[in-house]
Amino acid sequence: MPQTGASPCVVSEGRARLMQEESVSKLLGACHEAKRIVELMPKLPQGMKPSHIHVIDVINQLQQRNGSVRVSDIGVALHVTNPGVTRLVNELVVLKAVEKTQSSEDKRVVTVRLTELGEDYLKKYIEEYHREVAGRLAEMSDEDVRMAAGVIHDAYQILSGGEAGMR
Numbered sequence: 001m002p003q004t005g006a007s008p009c010v011v012s013e014g015r016a017r018l019m020q021e022e023s024v025s026k027l028l029g030a031c032h033e034a035k036r037i038v039e040l041m042p043k044l045p046q047g048m049k050p051s052h053i054h055v056i057d058v059i060n061q062l063q064q065r066n067g068s069v070r071v072s073d074i075g076v077a078l079h080v081t082n083p084g085v086t087r088l089v090n091e092l093v094v095l096k097a098v099e100k101t102q103s104s105e106d107k108r109v110v111t112v113r114l115t116e117l118g119e120d121y122l123k124k125y126i127e128e129y130h131r132e133v134a135g136r137l138a139e140m141s142d143e144d145v146r147m148a149a150g151v152i153h154d155a156y157q158i159l160s161g162g163e164a165g166m167r
Contacts, residue, residue: 027151027155030148030152031152031155034152037133038050041053041125041129042124042125042129044125045095045121047091047094047095048095048097048121051088052088052091052092052095052097053121053125053126054078055074055078055085055088055089055092055098056092056097056098056114056118056121056122056125056126057122057126058074058077058078059074059098059112059113059114059118060114060122060126061077062074062077063113063114068111068113069111069112069113070109070110070111070112071085071086071089071100071110071111071112072085074089074112079157079160089112092118095117096115096117096118097114097115097117097118097121098112098113098114098115098118099112099113099114099115100112101113
């Protein structure tokens with residue numbers, strides 16, 4: 001008598017696909033919530049966007065590490081094209097948070113630094129806010145926070161065509 005129904009392999013593949021789709025749905029839901037966490041930061045000044053604050057943070061990190069910061073360095077750190085970074089930096093110049101300087105030796109090289117206002121934004125929207133968030137997340141282990149950040153980073157890198165595993 002012939003058997004009816006799907007073979008065990010087909011059933012297992014179907015369950016695995018369903019499990020993966022459920023996991024992907026949970027990951028995307030968590031990413032949505034992660035974006036909402038960023039939106040919880042204190043109200044930004046007129047014209048300022050969360051992406052500007054992120055650029056200010058990166059400029060500060062690169063400045064501490066390398067001394068001077070080129071626009072192209074910011075692009076590499078953010079995995080963003082030079083035109084995209086240039087646009088953000090120019091917006092920050094208009095907002096008086098960043099100052100640009102063109103190299104006298106090579107006119108193609110533009111360095112940036114935070115202005116006093118940029119330093120104030122760094123203190124309020126990065127240092128103080130991160131300290132507040134760290135205090136509120138104190139019940140979570142540092143390892144869990146790093147793992148969550150790593151998973152989101154890796155998923156973004158894979159989906160955007162970049163390299164994963166850059167934790």
